[in-house]
Amino acid sequence: TSNEPEKPANTGQTGAAATGANAAPGATVTIGFSAPAADHGWIRAITDNAKAQAAKYSDVKLTQVDAGKDAPAQIAALEALIAQKPTVIVLLPQDGAQLTATGRKAMEAGIPVVNLDREFSDAAASFTLIKGDNYGMGVSAGHYIGKKLRGRSDAVIAEIAGIDSLPLTQDRSRGFKDTLATYGLRVTNRVAAQFTVQSGQDVTANLLQAAPKIDAIWNHDDDQGVGVLAAIKQAGRKEFFMVGGAGSLDAMNHIKAGDTPLEATVTYPPTMASSAISLARLIGQGKGLSDLVELQVPKLIVLQSETITKENVDKYIPLGFKS
Amino acid sequence: MTATTVGVTAHSGWWRSDRSEPVRRNLGLVAVLLILYTIGAITHPEIFLDADRLWSNELTVLKQASSIGVITVGMTFVMIAGGIDLSVGALLALASVWCTTLATQSYGVGVMIFVALAVGAGAGVVNGVLIAYGRLVPFIATLALMVAARGLAQKISGKLTQINTVDALNQIAIDKVLGIPVLVLIMLGVGALGWLLLNRTTFGRHTFAIGGNPEAARLAGIPIRRHTVMLYALSGLCCGIAALIVTAQATAGSSDHGNLYELQAIAAAIIGGTALSGGRGTIVGSLLGVLVFTQITNLFIINNLQLEWQLIAQGAIIVGAVLVQQFRVSQLRRN
Amino acid sequence: MTATTVGVTAHSGWWRSDRSEPVRRNLGLVAVLLILYTIGAITHPEIFLDADRLWSNELTVLKQASSIGVITVGMTFVMIAGGIDLSVGALLALASVWCTTLATQSYGVGVMIFVALAVGAGAGVVNGVLIAYGRLVPFIATLALMVAARGLAQKISGKLTQINTVDALNQIAIDKVLGIPVLVLIMLGVGALGWLLLNRTTFGRHTFAIGGNPEAARLAGIPIRRHTVMLYALSGLCCGIAALIVTAQATAGSSDHGNLYELQAIAAAIIGGTALSGGRGTIVGSLLGVLVFTQITNLFIINNLQLEWQLIAQGAIIVGAVLVQQFRVSQLRRN
Amino acid sequence: MTENVLKLTDVVKTFPGVKALDGVELEVNSGEVHCLLGQNGAGKSTLIKVLSGVHRPDGGRVEWQGAEVTFASPQAAMKAGIATIYQELDLVDGLTVAENIFLGNEPRTLGFVHRSRARRDATAILARLGHPEIPAAREVGKLPSAAKQIVSMARALSREARLLIMDEPSAVLAHDEVANLFRVIRELTAQGIAVIYISHRLDEIREIGDRVTVLKDGRTTAANLDARTTPTRELVGRMTGRSIEYVFPPRPEVAQRGEPLLTVDGLSRAGEFADVSLTVHSGEIVGIAGLVGSGRSELLETIFGARKAHGGTVTVDGRSLRPGSVAAAVRAGLGLAPEERKSQALILADPIYRNVTLASGGRFTTAGFTQAARERAAVEPVAESLDLRPRDVRRPVRTLSGGNQQKVVVGRWLLGGTRLLILDEPTRGVDVGARAELYQVIRRLADEGVGVLLVSSEVPEVLGLADRVLVMREGRVVREAPATELDEHTVLDLVMAGSLLEGSLP
Numbered sequence A: 001t002s003n004e005p006e007k008p009a010n011t012g013q014t015g016a017a018a019t020g021a022n023a024a025p026g027a028t029v030t031i032g033f034s035a036p037a038a039d040h041g042w043i044r045a046i047t048d049n050a051k052a053q054a055a056k057y058s059d060v061k062l063t064q065v066d067a068g069k070d071a072p073a074q075i076a077a078l079e080a081l082i083a084q085k086p087t088v089i090v091l092l093p094q095d096g097a098q099l100t101a102t103g104r105k106a107m108e109a110g111i112p113v114v115n116l117d118r119e120f121s122d123a124a125a126s127f128t129l130i131k132g133d134n135y136g137m138g139v140s141a142g143h144y145i146g147k148k149l150r151g152r153s154d155a156v157i158a159e160i161a162g163i164d165s166l167p168l169t170q171d172r173s174r175g176f177k178d179t180l181a182t183y184g185l186r187v188t189n190r191v192a193a194q195f196t197v198q199s200g201q202d203v204t205a206n207l208l209q210a211a212p213k214i215d216a217i218w219n220h221d222d223d224q225g226v227g228v229l230a231a232i233k234q235a236g237r238k239e240f241f242m243v244g245g246a247g248s249l250d251a252m253n254h255i256k257a258g259d260t261p262l263e264a265t266v267t268y269p270p271t272m273a274s275s276a277i278s279l280a281r282l283i284g285q286g287k288g289l290s291d292l293v294e295l296q297v298p299k300l301i302v303l304q305s306e307t308i309t310k311e312n313v314d315k316y317i318p319l320g321f322k323s
Numbered sequence B, C: 001m002t003a004t005t006v007g008v009t010a011h012s013g014w015w016r017s018d019r020s021e022p023v024r025r026n027l028g029l030v031a032v033l034l035i036l037y038t039i040g041a042i043t044h045p046e047i048f049l050d051a052d053r054l055w056s057n058e059l060t061v062l063k064q065a066s067s068i069g070v071i072t073v074g075m076t077f078v079m080i081a082g083g084i085d086l087s088v089g090a091l092l093a094l095a096s097v098w099c100t101t102l103a104t105q106s107y108g109v110g111v112m113i114f115v116a117l118a119v120g121a122g123a124g125v126v127n128g129v130l131i132a133y134g135r136l137v138p139f140i141a142t143l144a145l146m147v148a149a150r151g152l153a154q155k156i157s158g159k160l161t162q163i164n165t166v167d168a169l170n171q172i173a174i175d176k177v178l179g180i181p182v183l184v185l186i187m188l189g190v191g192a193l194g195w196l197l198l199n200r201t202t203f204g205r206h207t208f209a210i211g212g213n214p215e216a217a218r219l220a221g222i223p224i225r226r227h228t229v230m231l232y233a234l235s236g237l238c239c240g241i242a243a244l245i246v247t248a249q250a251t252a253g254s255s256d257h258g259n260l261y262e263l264q265a266i267a268a269a270i271i272g273g274t275a276l277s278g279g280r281g282t283i284v285g286s287l288l289g290v291l292v293f294t295q296i297t298n299l300f301i302i303n304n305l306q307l308e309w310q311l312i313a314q315g316a317i318i319v320g321a322v323l324v325q326q327f328r329v330s331q332l333r334r335n
Numbered sequence D: 001m002t003e004n005v006l007k008l009t010d011v012v013k014t015f016p017g018v019k020a021l022d023g024v025e026l027e028v029n030s031g032e033v034h035c036l037l038g039q040n041g042a043g044k045s046t047l048i049k050v051l052s053g054v055h056r057p058d059g060g061r062v063e064w065q066g067a068e069v070t071f072a073s074p075q076a077a078m079k080a081g082i083a084t085i086y087q088e089l090d091l092v093d094g095l096t097v098a099e100n101i102f103l104g105n106e107p108r109t110l111g112f113v114h115r116s117r118a119r120r121d122a123t124a125i126l127a128r129l130g131h132p133e134i135p136a137a138r139e140v141g142k143l144p145s146a147a148k149q150i151v152s153m154a155r156a157l158s159r160e161a162r163l164l165i166m167d168e169p170s171a172v173l174a175h176d177e178v179a180n181l182f183r184v185i186r187e188l189t190a191q192g193i194a195v196i197y198i199s200h201r202l203d204e205i206r207e208i209g210d211r212v213t214v215l216k217d218g219r220t221t222a223a224n225l226d227a228r229t230t231p232t233r234e235l236v237g238r239m240t241g242r243s244i245e246y247v248f249p250p251r252p253e254v255a256q257r258g259e260p261l262l263t264v265d266g267l268s269r270a271g272e273f274a275d276v277s278l279t280v281h282s283g284e285i286v287g288i289a290g291l292v293g294s295g296r297s298e299l300l301e302t303i304f305g306a307r308k309a310h311g312g313t314v315t316v317d318g319r320s321l322r323p324g325s326v327a328a329a330v331r332a333g334l335g336l337a338p339e340e341r342k343s344q345a346l347i348l349a350d351p352i353y354r355n356v357t358l359a360s361g362g363r364f365t366t367a368g369f370t371q372a373a374r375e376r377a378a379v380e381p382v383a384e385s386l387d388l389r390p391r392d393v394r395r396p397v398r399t400l401s402g403g404n405q406q407k408v409v410v411g412r413w414l415l416g417g418t419r420l421l422i423l424d425e426p427t428r429g430v431d432v433g434a435r436a437e438l439y440q441v442i443r444r445l446a447d448e449g450v451g452v453l454l455v456s457s458e459v460p461e462v463l464g465l466a467d468r469v470l471v472m473r474e475g476r477v478v479r480e481a482p483a484t485e486l487d488e489h490t491v492l493d494l495v496m497a498g499s500l501l502e503g504s505l506p
């Protein structure tokens, strides 16, 4: 699912720009944008979406700042950015907690910060937080699997997590665990990959040896999912069904085709970057969301983690990002 | 520090065939593997005491070891000659991406294989030339390629996973010959060829000589520079082979493939008795080293250990493993 | 006897002071830095040709370099003695996590500092003992700690970022003394002390001796094992200091801190003229090496280059840098 | 006044598989120079390593100044007042002369080294050794091998020792340097310091020694012989168990020189040697005499392509050799036995046979595959002819005695196929018996038509073995003549003329 020259249209871009009154161009807004280097399908979609969305507005000027290799580096980069006094900052931190102080610094400098996805440890450090729902992902996956295996307390349920040292992975697993519990189910085998195809294949190959018969698998991340599916194919296993995570185009195609155990995937939409830019613009122009009565954009927006299945996959495919 | 070993090696069992110390080392590693199996048998008898499941589990371990195994063979040559190759992981990624572009895929499996090997070997030659003729220290030269090759791989792939639609290639990750997975056979084949090249040809002799005493090798008329280039080309070639393995396993090429392979390969070689300072090393030892590491991961997953415990245990096991080895070797020294 | 005088003086370069080759190397690195500045001046005159912005930019570069710089000083000692320390990054993480647990924070900054240094040095001693008395090769011993220490850090922190609420510590990332950021002063201080220790004390002499010719060192009655332990303890101590720096910068302790620091530190030391085989190396060179790498990153960020281009460029620059150096050194050799 | 300081009774030291020392008796008195004599591999170095705490004896008594001792470490021995100059240079190349001399006991306060004092003291000691010109601030790695030897002597002297052990200190020294060394030794013994002196050169032993103890196969075969009066026959007999009639093989009456094999024309390297021209005919042995540092090694290495010439040409039977390419030289049939065996010639961890066959490329392969058996078969006779001991060619070279290692270096080019043999100090550290053997071998090769180019700091060796002799001084050839027309005195005058002019000879 790659190779052809990038067209943003296919990286999860909504196509929907601002609507209603807010569509009208206003005072020019310079948005400073910083997200970790795009070394992974989902992050890449985030950056592409942000750029694409900004391009849609005649009154938005986007200055992108490299996030460097780790949190301290991103902090340094942002200090430089703050010095340039953009109207608004959209920030996807390397690590929410570690950049909280910097966010606060920007706010104090009178620059509203839109905290994208990875949450600051202090709400006062951002003007608005828009994030995906990691816990919710686990919940959605849990419900899908729970409904199908309800009452089978002996069911073998495997979880293939992403990078295990990340807080977001912890949240996803908690949501999954808690939800399964409500069905009297539990995770019997849990492995963690690295968000990369190869690691997905590696841990899965071993996992399938550990569990000779599986009922369901939840894989946190459709990027590594390519490897997971490969390993399953190589082991010739079909006795179980699988749920993915994030909502990549590749995953959706498999769901549509039904050619793999992958029956569903729970979204963690990179479109949030587009929305973040829109919000930043409104903040910069002191507007609210036109469909809401408030004069300011909301303080907190948490995106639904939707469940994509064969039934509804068609309407999601335009949103699927290339892994 | 080499210092600590000096006193010891100075009188180590010289009178036996010069091969015997390595042999002991390898026996040590076999012992380590047996210990790992025992742990497996205790924690999961249903797998490790059931012939069929043990067999299929070990085949999986070997399959998962195959790519790093092939790379370690090349690494062993480089290290015996006193060098080091940090670029292996990146070269693997580059080769895998290059051989899975839509363009390449359209030419079919033959061309894909050729491209992977050519890219690997070619990049290896670059390493070798920088080192032999540019006089860069191997660490820096290969570090440069480690970084640049990844970048290039990302450029080519646009950081996207390049699904491989050529089944002929994907199939080698599935097929078996006489019950043995093709990937395993590839690893064993590369190992066997490597063993011959290292122990039964002048190329191997010269490799040892260059690592043991470069000046002496030079004054004995060995064309050191040419040899160096060939060594890194060999390592690069192994990366190309490994790239095909990984591409088949992942059914895709990606600039993320082979992440941290350099560290794993070097560690496996050293555990296997290859000296970072050159002059010593065996293919068998290196492959056993790889197996130890892969078996450890397998055990962790089977016992579904939490990440932090995996790491702590791994550190402990590495230390334990080497101590077990040393015990066998010192036995040799004593009598 | 005068015969030797004849032979000796007949030889070129004979009368030059000896440290002159390292000096040339370092001049080479300075040249590289100047080239980097020139690139900066061309691509972004508004920064590199504006005294104030250049000054503040370079201070940022130095601040970003401080943690890795401190670690590289310790690494230089270890490498000069012929060793290597892969655990530095993990030890940094462990120390940062340990000194930012709620419990530790409650005791205030003094205890936090003590804990960080103690954890670092303590883990370093473990490295040293494994190597000197357990006879593990440094690569493997420190690899084991590299893995285990990260695991332990994750265990302690529960894989959560530990916000540091003790402002006294966070402040050092902000404060300046006479216009120089405290972090930079710390790095320079550690560098200066390291230089003294290496070039003016018996400890330094013995470090060179052990790396240069372990057997000779032993015959000269140097207690190699004890010295080895002290060396790794020193490296660990530097990790502790670096941990404090990073914790202050990130305003938090985390098990992800110091990722890949080992590679960067080793690379910087080698670029700075330290031999992986031991016996050669300078503190100044190592720090210049660190600066080169940090300056490169800074240039990338300023030009906000895409990741893939960053990597490709970095590879090219590394090769270029070393060639520039070699040019200066070979000049020395020629006359 | 001369009381006994050291007494060894029945000392035994076994290395896995070999009894290096098998009941050694030794008595050393204060103020005497006690010489140890023995063939290569007899156990001399092992013995002194036992004395200096490097090895622990497996049995026997060591009495030091009356009390029984076993030294746990080199430190312990040094503290007790025993200083040692080891056979293999034990210096750290990366450190300066001063740093090496005081390594392990630096003058210091609170760990800080007094560098200026160290340098001053070092210079003083070097001056006392007659080498004020060796700069204390110089990196040892950049010194000539001879200068290195002086430095390790200085190091031994820097410790106030009651017993000074010297393991073949003169091996790398040229004639006048030895005189110097002896002067120092006499000063020491005058102060009542005891000296154990190991050398394979009998004339030296006669000149400096008081008493001699002879070792054979790790046993004392004769103790406390008088160094001056004991007849050579007896000494050699005790050492080798046989008697060696003549040393140098007779030259063929009519020097039947064949075709010119090697022609060197106006060869130069800045700062090393200038405008050297020489010819070696097949079947001819050409010797080069000169002092340490006179540029002979560089000349040889340049001819061999190991160093790039700055000017001049090297031609091997008519065809000019590609400069700076050792491989080309070897292909043309040249072979070099370099000067420093450990750093330039041997792969210590590898077995003897591999070191010997290192340069023979694919010669012992069938279908591209090496065959250890064939190699060993080819190496055995070489080991035989050089009297390598022990004979087992599968031993790592590391475990060989110094002299035997040297034989391996030379042996590499005796496998046949070499048409011009270049020998740089080939007999360095080789015992009397083996020397004779080696001379025989070299002459036999010459008779078979091989050309030989020989460098040695032992003038008698050059005169005795070579057909034609070149004398080098300060990198230039100052005289060329048939060996028969020269005698030791003339040659020494020639090589030292320069320094005579400076009038700075002691």
Ligand SMILES: Nc1ncnc2c1ncn2[C@@H]1O[C@H](COP(=O)(O)OP(=O)(O)OP(=O)(O)O)[C@@H](O)[C@H]1O
Pocket (backbone or CB within 6 Å): C007, C008, C009, C010, C011, C012, C014, D142, D143, D144, D145, D146, D290, D291, D292, D293, D294, D295, D296, D297, D298, D339, D457
């Ligand atoms: N002044 C010097 N600086 C550096 N190296 C030197 C110097 N003088 C001599 N050497 C080295 O020491 C060794 C011996 O010196 P050289 O070859 O010049 O004289 P030689 O006649 O070969 O003396 P020798 O009998 O020691 O071989 C050679 O390897 C040479 O490179």
Ligand SMILES: Nc1ncnc2c1ncn2[C@@H]1O[C@H](COP(=O)(O)OP(=O)(O)OP(=O)(O)O)[C@@H](O)[C@H]1O
Pocket (backbone or CB within 6 Å): B010, B011, B014, D015, D016, D018, D019, D020, D038, D039, D040, D041, D042, D043, D044, D045, D046, D047, D087, D389, D390, D398, D399, D400, D401, D402, D403, D404, D429, D431
């Ligand atoms: N480390 C070692 N391991 C095994 N054997 C050894 C070792 N060191 C010496 N030997 C053996 O011990 C014997 C005595 O060696 P030693 O070096 O004492 O001889 P030597 O008298 O010094 O000879 P040379 O005159 O050539 O220096 C030799 O057979 C040698 O091979």
Ligand SMILES: [Mg+2]
Pocket (backbone or CB within 6 Å): D044, D045, D046, D087, D167, D401, D402, D403
């Ligand atoms: Mg000896």
Ligand SMILES: [Mg+2]
Pocket (backbone or CB within 6 Å): D296, D297, D298, D339, D424, D455
């Ligand atoms: Mg010489």
